[in-house]
Amino acid sequence: MQEAMISKAKQLLADGTVNRVIGWKKGEFAYDITPAIFESAEEIDADFVYDDFTAANVSKYLVKESKKEGKILAFLKPCDTYSLNQLTKEHRVNRENIYVVGIPSDGKLDIEKIKSKGVTGITGVERDGDTLKITTLYGEETMPVADAMSNKCLSCKSKKHVTYDELIGEDGDVIDSDRFDMVEKLENMTSQERYDFWRGELSKCIRCNACRNVCPACTCETCVFDNPNSGVQNKAAADSFEENMFHIIRAFHVAGRCTDCGECSRVCPQNIPLHLLNRKFIKDINSLYGEYQAGADTTSKAPLNEYTTDDCEASIVHERGVE
Amino acid sequence: MLKISLENLGKLFDAVSEKQTLYIPTDREDGASEYKKYESGMKLSKNLNTIRSAKDFFFPQTENLADFKMEGKKIEVIDIREESEDFVIFGVRACDARSFTILDKVFLSEPVDSYYKNRRDHGTVVTMACTKPAETCFCGTFGIDPTAPEGDAACWSDGENLFIQANNEKGQAFIDSVASLLEDGDTAKLDEVKAKTKEILGKLPLANLSTDAFGGDTLMEHFNSEKWAELSESCLGCGTCTFVCPTCQCYDIRDFDTGHGIKRFRCWDSCMYSEFTKMAHGNIRNSQLERFRQRFMHKLVYFPSNNNGEFGCVGCGRCLSKCPISMNIVKVMKALEVK
Amino acid sequence: MNTNDTLIPHIGVVTDIRIDTPDVKTFRVNAIQADGTVSGKVFEHMPGQCAMLSIPGVGEGMFSITSSPTNKEFMEFSIKKCGCLTSWLHAMEVGQQITIRGPYGNNFPVETELKGKDLLFIAGGIGLAPLRSVINYVRDNRANYGDVQIVYGSRSKDDLVDYKEIIDEWCNDDGITVNLTIDREQEGWDGHVGFVPNYVKELNPSLSKTVLICGPPIMIKFTLAGLKELGFTETQVYTTMELRMKCAVGKCGRCNIGDKYVCKDGPVFRFDQLDELPDEY
Numbered sequence: 021m022q023e024a025m026i027s028k029a030k031q032l033l034a035d036g037t038v039n040r041v042i043g044w045k046k047g048e049f050a051y052d053i054t055p056a057i058f059e060s061a062e063e064i065d066a067d068f069v070y071d072d073f074t075a076a077n078v079s080k081y082l083v084k085e086s087k088k089e090g091k092i093l094a095f096l097k098p099c100d101t102y103s104l105n106q107l108t109k110e111h112r113v114n115r116e117n118i119y120v121v122g123i124p125s126d127g128k129l130d131i132e133k134i135k136s137k138g139v140t141g142i143t144g145v146e147r148d149g150d151t152l153k154i155t156t157l158y159g160e161e162t163m164p165v166a167d168a169m170s171n172k173c174l175s176c177k178s179k180k181h182v183t184y185d186e187l188i189g190e191d192g193d194v195i196d197s198d199r200f201d202m203v204e205k206l207e208n209m210t211s212q213e214r215y216d217f218w219r220g221e222l223s224k225c226i227r228c229n230a231c232r233n234v235c236p237a238c239t240c241e242t243c244v245f246d247n248p249n250s251g252v253q254n255k256a257a258a259d260s261f262e263e264n265m266f267h268i269i270r271a272f273h274v275a276g277r278c279t280d281c282g283e284c285s286r287v288c289p290q291n292i293p294l295h296l297l298n299r300k301f302i303k304d305i306n307s308l309y310g311e312y313q314a315g316a317d318t319t320s321k322a323p324l325n326e327y328t329t330d331d332c333e334a335s336i337v338h339e340r341g342v343e
Numbered sequence: 344m345l346k347i348s349l350e351n352l353g354k355l356f357d358a359v360s361e362k363q364t365l366y367i368p369t370d371r372e373d374g375a376s377e378y379k380k381y382e383s384g385m386k387l388s389k390n391l392n393t394i395r396s397a398k399d400f401f402f403p404q405t406e407n408l409a410d411f412k413m414e415g416k417k418i419e420v421i422d423i424r425e426e427s428e429d430f431v432i433f434g435v436r437a438c439d440a441r442s443f444t445i446l447d448k449v450f451l452s453e454p455v456d457s458y459y460k461n462r463r464d465h466g467t468v469v470t471m472a473c474t475k476p477a478e479t480c481f482c483g484t485f486g487i488d489p490t491a492p493e494g495d496a497a498c499w500s501d502g503e504n505l506f507i508q509a510n511n512e513k514g515q516a517f518i519d520s521v522a523s524l525l526e527d528g529d530t531a532k533l534d535e536v537k538a539k540t541k542e543i544l545g546k547l548p549l550a551n552l553s554t555d556a557f558g559g560d561t562l563m564e565h566f567n568s569e570k571w572a573e574l575s576e577s578c579l580g581c582g583t584c585t586f587v588c589p590t591c592q593c594y595d596i597r598d599f600d601t602g603h604g605i606k607r608f609r610c611w612d613s614c615m616y617s618e619f620t621k622m623a624h625g626n627i628r629n630s631q632l633e634r635f636r637q638r639f640m641h642k643l644v645y646f647p648s649n650n651n652g653e654f655g656c657v658g659c660g661r662c663l664s665k666c667p668i669s670m671n672i673v674k675v676m677k678a679l680e681v682k
Numbered sequence: 683m684n685t686n687d688t689l690i691p692h693i694g695v696v697t698d699i700r701i702d703t704p705d706v707k708t709f710r711v712n713a714i715q716a717d718g719t720v721s722g723k724v725f726e727h728m729p730g731q732c733a734m735l736s737i738p739g740v741g742e743g744m745f746s747i748t749s750s751p752t753n754k755e756f757m758e759f760s761i762k763k764c765g766c767l768t769s770w771l772h773a774m775e776v777g778q779q780i781t782i783r784g785p786y787g788n789n790f791p792v793e794t795e796l797k798g799k800d801l802l803f804i805a806g807g808i809g810l811a812p813l814r815s816v817i818n819y820v821r822d823n824r825a826n827y828g829d830v831q832i833v834y835g836s837r838s839k840d841d842l843v844d845y846k847e848i849i850d851e852w853c854n855d856d857g858i859t860v861n862l863t864i865d866r867e868q869e870g871w872d873g874h875v876g877f878v879p880n881y882v883k884e885l886n887p888s889l890s891k892t893v894l895i896c897g898p899p900i901m902i903k904f905t906l907a908g909l910k911e912l913g914f915t916e917t918q919v920y921t922t923m924e925l926r927m928k929c930a931v932g933k934c935g936r937c938n939i940g941d942k943y944v945c946k947d948g949p950v951f952r953f954d955q956l957d958e959l960p961d962e963y
Contacts, residue, residue: 136374287667593935623765
């Protein structure tokens with residue numbers, strides 16, 4: 021796949037369709053991949069990579085990049101195309117300035133999961149069918165691929181590209197995923213259990229803002245939490261409940277717009293399952309207003325942006341909140 | 344050397360925690376480790392490092408500086424400082440132990456930061472030598488030997504026993520306080536473990552990373568480098584690197600109105616944040632490039648310029664593991680050292 | 683704990699408020715003595731040094747001490763209203779307490795490099811505030827310094843800070859020349875009209891003078907260029923800088939530029955020293 025992408029990128033650069041390419045650049049190790057912009061065939065030959073660790077969703081970079089001169093080639097995985105569509109819908113990107121090449125993804129690996137199994141000194145990671153072969157300074161290790169699979173890919177919702185100018189390989193389909201299982205589990209907890217769960221998770225937060233800054237739905241010019249005049253600007257929790265507010269308010273703000281790309285949880289240095297907050301909103305929106313997938317298209321009205329006579333009554337929401 | 348069997352480590356922890364608060368790195372459910380207040384039965388983590396560094400103990404993420412009572416035109420300042428109680432941090436790695444001497448240079452230089460000093464005076468640091476360095480480790484670049492960690496007292500494990508040695512009076516007092524649990528032990532096997540670790544250290548992928556191209560006299564050359572644009576192009580501007588870093592020490596001071604008075608607190612801040620240098624009439628670093636550059640210039644050039652060549656990095660590798668886009672000080676150093 | 687910490691402030695009392703211009707007020711601050719009386723200064727300082735002033739709950743900010751250390755009765759701060767904290771300070775009434783800590787930073791080298799020199803002060807707008815401390819220090823130690831020339835400009839006559847003091851006192855001193863200018867013609871103004879950098883060039887000051895500049899960055903930039911054209915070297919020109927600060931003692935990292943902290947290594951710099959710093963200010 022990487023080879024096909026490299027030749028496609030070089031071809032589109034050479035024939036002038038685009039003047040830059042956004043993709044991924046290899047790092048020091050087998051896994052530390054950085055989103056990067058390439059401007060020449062030489063740069064691409066030197067550093068371009070597409071492998072098991074290119075999990076980063078590059079669509080948010082297009083907010084800035086698509087405003088620059090000339091077209092940019094973006095390689096987007098199926099889940100990334102939902103983010104781009106949503107950004108297009110919200111007029112945050114200039115879609116005309118982006119040439120999307122859809123690329124398949126058979127799931128990305130999470131190096132932190134490998135490390136959490138006690139594997140260290142990693143010098144190489146190779147996928148051999150369902151088995152992962154890991155070379156380390158301390159010898160060879162193997163583990164099932166599923167054990168190292170990124171959480172966002174474990175509950176993949178779609179292999180379908182919802183926007184593209186061109187595809188490499190066959191397009192896939194929307195998948196029946198188990199992504200709401202954990203949400204249901206949380207819903208079935210008592211309110212005290214649920215409170216304890218979230219307090220336990222959110223109290224790990226170090227307020228690094230990585231979840232917000234990576235989120236394709238968080239594209240405010242100045243976030244309310246960064247604005248000294250907002251009255252809620254915050255860098256650290258002033259009391260023990262404040263970090264919860266940050267995440268809850270953020271979840272509210274992206275409700276109906278979050279495509280469930282899973283980047284928030286992927287980048288969290290403390291492994292907080294932040295995507296569960298968003299999934300709760302998605303699940304609720306689905307049940308209250310009918311199935312809706314943010315980013316599936318660029319024209320439909322979002323349920324929370326539209327009023328219809330058969331909307332659920334406010335009282336239903338109210339009743340659901342009382343246990 | 345004095346030793347205790349690893350099986351009896353719990354007894355040592357119990358004995359220590361009876362007299363003072365003890366913190367040890369312990370594993371969480373997700374496999375990551377963090378420092379926690381020791382409670383009987385808690386197991387020492389086998390992980391190389393915690394996600395958050397040990398700097399929290401001396402420079403916590405948030406702390407109250409003073410309280411104010413406001414009444415009409417009157418202001419009353421309330422000094423809320425209290426003498427810290429004695430505590431022990433056990434299992435600190437060599438990199439984090441060095442970070443304390445770096446933080447000392449900032450907080451203990453005149454005028455001394457009494458909040459930091461208070462904790463520093465009352466904390467005993469017991470370090471733990473590394474036996475299984477990770478690929479992200481590069482403490483050797485900064486002259487740190489993970490098989491001979493600093494700290495008030497240092498420990499080594501040979502797989503069966505834990506050996507302990509004092510590096511100063513505070514460390515000796517710690518050892519004396521648990522002397523009844525310790526016995527003299529033969530270090531032959533430990534020496535083998537150390538030799539093996541040293542062999543691995545030489546094979547680490549970053550073993551040859553050098554600081555030769557950095558330091559105070561390279562200020563303008565590096566500041567004006569054209570490479571910052573590419574290095575910073577995908578930086579998200581988050582504070583992950585800053586907050587997991589054991590040596591980052593920038594802070595903000597803010598006031599919080601509790602409704603019953605004002606609490607002035609300080610909290611970690613990051614030069615990566617957009618409003619770090621924002622004033623009422625403007626901002627000197629408007630682009631992420633400038634903010635990104637500031638962080639690395641500070642560690643590699645400005646800090647050594649003011650501290651006899653000591654760099655503001657200990658090679659713990661946390662930013663290598665945790666940066667959401669995998670951009671980090673190693674990549675910056677490697678890019679900048681090429682002329 | 684019985685140690686002091688510089689981060690824990692003292693209390694000062696605002697004992698006089700002078701309206702200087704539509705957006706600048708000068709606040710007189712006194713200490714509260716052990717017996718409860720309000721008099722004297724909270725601490726001593728040197729010309730050019732700063733203090734952190736705050737209203738708890740609103741914020742804390744670094745301000746230049748505009749009064750001269752030779753004033754033994756009180757300290758003064760000339761403050762322009764431009765943000766949240768300064769707006770609050772402008773709304774204060776006499777008798778209001780504020781918190782104050784300092785003195786911070788270095789000072790203009792009045793006892794060393796400036797001694798015996800002919801001095802040229804160049805200020806724009808609120809930039810007069812830090813220089814006023816030096817000017818009055820020089821006036822009070824007149825024998826230690828040579829000729830003094832003050833070039834001061836503002837947008838309009840109404841925007842000239844300390845106008846009364848300039849006219850009533852400085853202009854009447856022997857050995858002090860005051861050259862005022864405003865940006866645009868104005869009724870009731872028969873003085874010079876024009877921007878400060880151009881005026882300095884017109885005045886063609888003697889190259890023997892040591893120069894102290896403070897004002898908006900753009901004014902400083904063009905004035906320095908003009909001085910260089912006239913033949914001045916960077917080693918004879920001083921300025922004072924302003925950046926966002928929190929701790930004021932070189933620890934919080936905010937005002938770090940190159941290997942300097944403006945709060946601790948500055949705010950006073952000679953221009954040849956600034957040349958060694960990255961161009962970020």
